């Protein structure tokens with residue numbers, strides 16, 4: 576057996592799915608992302624959402640104002656699709672440098688109240704995305720109350736995604752934060768216009784981590800953690816070397832008291848230690864040699880953007896994740912708060 580590496584050097588990774596929020600939160604969320612990632616796809620689910628070119632440019636400048644000195648970080652902006660998004664708005668957003676448009680089925684997740692109520696309503700917008708080479712990003716879950724929460728991603732694939740791929744064969748789409756074997760199989764067998772992001776927490780955990788021996792609200796995110804066969808399928812997909820699967824942390828800050836509550840918010844904060852969490856997951860699968868393509872190559876290739884050309888280095892070193900981190904005037908508990916992980920960014 577070959578000896579396990581004690582350091583790995585990667586082209587600088589990008590994060591293809593992150594929530595930075597707005598206002599006072601930005602000083603730490605932007606700094607945490609920018610210390611590791613060269614670029615990030617900035618999710619538009621603010622309240623109210625980022626819905627057009629002007630709002631995207633304003634939000635971008637609020638983010639840019641918080642980038643620490645001597646740090647090159649490029650926020651890649653996304654607009655939030657609503658029932659009323661027009662083809663003209665898509666064209667104008669593309670013109671303004673917006674790279675993608677995001678579908679939140681209404682009510683599916685945090686801040687999705689303005690989301691799409693019926694996909695048919697946005698077909699003209701999807702045509703425009705296809706025409707203007709804009710990526711179409713999906714929170715892929717149905718919201719029908721009769722569909723069990725653990726089945727919502729599979730139901731989205733069966734009811735919506737299969738049709739969408741047929742109707743819009745040229746549209747480049749990303750099924751975000753996939754959580755099931757069904758999603759991994761669908762994406763792997765779809766055309767090369769269909770890709771997926773995978774979070775570190777869905778690679779590291781399954782629903783037992785959240786629910787066995789006590790309910791642990793910091794593992795609660797959407798789509799919800801599934802049973803271990805799904806976790807195994809996601810690990811397999813992420814480490815398969817397929818260019819259809821790439822890194823998206825879905826780092827989603829919520830104040831600690833909003834998660835440790837009778838009705839807790841969905842989302843895990845991983846921007847602070849995202850690349851280390853992925854390194855741990857890939858190491859657990861004996862697949863560290865697959866990490867660079869997943870983290871730094873397949874994402875820019877799918878988005879038609881150049882790869883970064885500087886590097887980062889991770890070392891096999893134990894360190895403790897902080898118990899809390901700032902979130903504006905509040906605090907949050909990062910994923911695995913207070914726990915030890917075995918990979919650390921050292922350069």
Ligand SMILES: NC(=O)N[C@@H](CC(=O)O)C(=O)O
Nearest residue numbers: 594684685796797827841842
């Ligand atoms: N993933 C989550 O559980 N939460 C995200 C929203 C999302 O990505 O669905 C958030 O904005 O908090």
Ligand SMILES: [Zn+2]
Nearest residue numbers: 684714797798
């Ligand atoms: Zn989502």
Ligand SMILES: [Zn+2]
Nearest residue numbers: 594618825827
């Ligand atoms: Zn998200």
